[in-house]
Amino acid sequence: MDAASFQQQAMLHERLLYRLSYSMLRNNDDCADAVQETLLRAWQNREHLKNPGAFKAWLCRILVNTCKDMLRKKSRVQQVELNEELAADDTNDQRTFLLNEALSQLPPEQRSAVILHYLEGWSVWEIAQTFDLPAGTVKTRLMYARKHLSKVLSEEV
Amino acid sequence: MNNELKKQLEATMPEVPDSFHQAMCRTLQSIADEQKEANDMLNPKTVKHISRSTIILCFIAALLVTSVAAAVTLNTDLFMIFLGKDKASEAAPTLIQYDLAHKTVGQYEIDVREAAYDGMSLFVCYSLTDTTATEPLDTSILEDPFCQLEGWDVGWWHDGIWINGVDCDIMGGSTALSSRSDKNGEWLCYMLFRLDQSSLQLSGSTTISLPIAKAVPFDALQFIDVDGEMQLLCPEEGTVTFTLDCSRTDGIKHLTPNIDVSFPNGNTARVTRADFTPLKLYVKLSYEIPELPEEPTDWSDEAAVNAYFEASSSALRWVNRMALVDEQGQPVFTADQLSEYDGCESWGDHTASFVFPYSDQYPKHMYLAVMENGKADMQRAVQIR
Numbered sequence: 001m002d003a004a005s006f007q008q009q010a011m012l013h014e015r016l017l018y019r020l021s022y023s024m025l026r027n028n029d030d031c032a033d034a035v036q037e038t039l040l041r042a043w044q045n046r047e048h049l050k051n052p053g054a055f056k057a058w059l060c061r062i063l064v065n066t067c068k069d070m071l072r073k074k075s076r077v078q079q080v081e082l083n084e085e086l087a088a089d090d091t092n093d094q095r096t097f098l099l100n101e102a103l104s105q106l107p108p109e110q111r112s113a114v115i116l117h118y119l120e121g122w123s124v125w126e127i128a129q130t131f132d133l134p135a136g137t138v139k140t141r142l143m144y145a146r147k148h149l150s151k152v153l154s155e156e157v
Numbered sequence: 158m159n160n161e162l163k164k165q166l167e168a169t170m171p172e173v174p175d176s177f178h179q180a181m182c183r184t185l186q187s188i189a190d191e192q193k194e195a196n197d198m199l200n201p202k203t204v205k206h207i208s209r210s211t212i213i214l215c216f217i218a219a220l221l222v223t224s225v226a227a228a229v230t231l232n233t234d235l236f237m238i239f240l241g242k243d244k245a246s247e248a249a250p251t252l253i254q255y256d257l258a259h260k261t262v263g264q265y266e267i268d269v270r271e272a273a274y275d276g277m278s279l280f281v282c283y284s285l286t287d288t289t290a291t292e293p294l295d296t297s298i299l300e301d302p303f304c305q306l307e308g309w310d311v312g313w314w315h316d317g318i319w320i321n322g323v324d325c326d327i328m329g330g331s332t333a334l335s336s337r338s339d340k341n342g343e344w345l346c347y348m349l350f351r352l353d354q355s356s357l358q359l360s361g362s363t364t365i366s367l368p369i370a371k372a373v374p375f376d377a378l379q380f381i382d383v384d385g386e387m388q389l390l391c392p393e394e395g396t397v398t399f400t401l402d403c404s405r406t407d408g409i410k411h412l413t414p415n416i417d418v419s420f421p422n423g424n425t426a427r428v429t430r431a432d433f434t435p436l437k438l439y440v441k442l443s444y445e446i447p448e449l450p451e452e453p454t455d456w457s458d459e460a461a462v463n464a465y466f467e468a469s470s471s472a473l474r475w476v477n478r479m480a481l482v483d484e485q486g487q488p489v490f491t492a493d494q495l496s497e498y499d500g501c502e503s504w505g506d507h508t509a510s511f512v513f514p515y516s517d518q519y520p521k522h523m524y525l526a527v528m529e530n531g532k533a534d535m536q537r538a539v540q541i542r
Contacts, residue, residue, distance in 0.1 A: 001316055003192040007185040014181055018173045028171075032180035039184045049316075053378040053389055096168040103169060119166045149162070 001046050009055050010039060016056070016120060017063055023115040024067040024108040034070055038063040057130040064112060064131060071108055095153070102152035110145040117142055249435045249515070253280075257399035262371050264289045265311045269367070269399045274359050275434040276409040279350040283369060283397070285311055290342025302335035302346040305372065314372035318350065319391040319398075320357065321364050328354040353432070353439060354510070359403035366396040408435040416540045423447050424475075426539045428525060429508075440511040440541060442476070442525060475527045475537065476509045477501040483520035486533035490514060 001009075010017075017038070021031040042049075042062050049058050103111055116122040117138075124142070128135040258269040264287060271282040287309065305312030317326050332349040346369075352359065373395035381388050391398075410433040417427045426444035479501060481489040490499070494514060503510045511525065526538035 003185075003189040007189055010185060011181065014178065015173055017181075018177050019170055022170065028174045028176055031174075032176045035177060036180050036184045039181065039188065043188045053380055095165065099165050100169045115166065115170075118162050119170065146162075 001049070003043075006043060006046065010042075010059065013056050013059060017059065019115055019119065020060055020063055020112055021067055023103070023111040024064065025070060026104060030070060034063060034066050038066045041066065057126070060116075061130050061132075067108065067112075098153055099149065102149045105152070106145050106148060110141045110148075113138055113141045114145045114149075252405055252435060254401060257401065258397050260370055260397045262311050265309070267311060267369060267397050269397055272365070272399065272401050273436075274352075274363075274401060274403045274405075275436045276358075276406050277351070277353040277432055277434055277437070277439050279348075279352055279359070279365070279401075281348045281350070281365070281367065283346055283348075283367065284338070285309070285344045285346070285369065286340070287342035292341055293339055294337035294342060294344055302333040302348070306344060310372075311370050312344075312372075313346075313367075313369055314395065315368035315389075317389070318368065319364075319366035319396065320352075320359070322366075322391055324389040324391070325352075325355065325357065328352060328357075359401075360406075361402075361404050363401050363403045364398060365401055366391045366398040368395055369397050370395050409433065412542055414541055418537075418539045420537045428539050428541050431541045433519075434515070436515055438481075438513040438515065438519070440481075440513070440525060442479070442509045442511065442539060443507060444476075444509070445507065478528050479509075479511070479525045479539075480528050480533065481511075481513050481541075482524050482526045482533045482538065484522040484524065486524075486526060486535050486538070488528075488533070489516065489520060489523065 017035055018031060021034045021038075022028070025031055025034060038059065042059055045062075049055060103114070106114070113127060116127050117124065122130075124135050124138045127133070127138045131138075252273040252275060253271050254273065255271055256268070257272055258267075260267045266286040266288055267283065268286075269281065269283045271280070273280040285306075302313060305314060317324050319325065328351045331351045331354075334347045336345050336347075337343065338345050348367075371394060373392045378392065379390040381390060412431040412433075414428045414431065417425060419425050424444060424446050426442060428440055429443045430439075430441040432439040477500075483489060490513065496514070499513055501509055501511050521542075523541045524533075524535070524538040525541060526533035526535060528534070
């Protein structure tokens with residue numbers, strides 16, 4: 001894959017990359033840092049992409065690993081501050097605000113599963129393949145996430 | 158619930174912010190600039206190189222697959238292109254099979270003209286012709302043979318080939334060249350696939366499919382799950398398929414010397430395999446470098462794909478200075494007998510790979526030795542035979 005086709009393919013997935021990184025990091029500056037790191041890692045390791053059809057999944061996997069690295073480096077205090085910052089951003093729609101809150105309370109792995117499955121329409125199988133997880137683990141994450149979201153929304157509305 | 162949840166999730170998701178968009182654009186642009194700079198530096202004159210994939214070894218900055226767009230008109234002869242006619246054995250031409258496939262795609266004619274298999278590498282020559290052209294292609298539009306020519310609907314579009322219907326990655330060490338010909342609108346591409354680097358061994362009648370017809374849209378590609386690994390199905394429309402008789406393996410000899418040698422600095426090495434074919438001599442070297450840390454300190458991801466830098470750097474100090482010598486330390490080949498593809502082609506933490514020209518007069522005892530100031534250091538010589 002040459003730089004031009006890499007550039008083209010990556011830009012096709014801009015929104016997905018943003019949503020996925022945002023689902024984990026919840027901060028736009030961090031998302032920008034994560035995508036930069038992801039693209040560089042992907043480019044450096046492009047020879048390991050065996051099937052061009054798997055580019056999207058491969059890029060997502062690198063992004064998720066990059067986000068995990070970033071989260072590991074962050075202190076708990078910083079995360080709390082970020083969540084507060086996020087909450088203050090959305091005040092117009094009460095339900096959206098609550099859902100955002102509920103999402104923020106989920107572990108990043110559950111959040112990314114929710115975004116990919118419910119928002120991006122990925123199947124459980126696709127998520128499992130992409131992140132090298134048993135399908136059962138993905139289902140469990142989705143189940144817990146859904147349960148939590150339903151609970152928060154039903155309590156508050 | 159799902160549709161409702163989707164709507165609600167959509168509402169929670171901000172639009173892609175400009176900072177994110179700019180970060181992507183800047184990074185991708187820097188990658189494109191870096192590649193252009195690397196290509197220019199590799200050969201500022203007439204050739205163009207690109208880096209490709211490797212499977213077995215992890216290399217630093219080594220050219221694993223090199224493509225060259227030669228800015229001259231070349232004749233159609235695989236062995237002359239890759240080896241030079243005087244460097245192959247008399248048996249070499251019998252390996253070549255001609256006129257293997259033809260396909261018409263709109264205004265384009267695609268012909269697989271020659272192919273050969275020497276037990277290690279697959280050689281292919283094909284031509285792409287724009288039948289509407291009224292003159293030979295201009296050398297200024299010569300491009301990377303792993304890409305399509307600008308404005309053309311046919312040409313290389315996928316990083317792999319299909320062997321007996323199975324998608325195979327482009328192997329490390331593979332090479333490609335391309336050239337215009339004197340015929341109107343004709344572009345010639347010469348490919349050398351190092352199947353041995355992927356431990357692929359062909360035998361009997363083998364079907365090869367090349368992704369050189371009309372590119373298949375990304376979303377139209379079909380995959381199948383084979384033992385948990387996704388494989389890309391060969392799309393008939395986008396490929397040209399031919400059958401190659403790979404049973405012609407006369408003159409191929411394999412050695413597994415495995416003679417351990419300890420260098421004065423504590424490194425140990427051995428030649429694990431030497432393959433003599435009518436076209437080339439392929440040598441695999443294995444070594445241990447005791448001073449290497451068990452845990453490389455360079456960045457690595459979860460698959461540790463980039464964790465080799467430190468080890469490879471250490472090996473680089475001597476591996477790429479090894480030459481083929483006799484027991485007196487005399488080089489088997491002079492510098493002008495070696496092509497740009499000969500010598501150490503790749504190295505990693507524990508193994509390196511070498512290619513040398515064919516000779517019908519290899520010395521009885523032969524070594525890979527580290528060269529110092531033009532002389533073989535026989536204290537660091539590893540016996541091949």
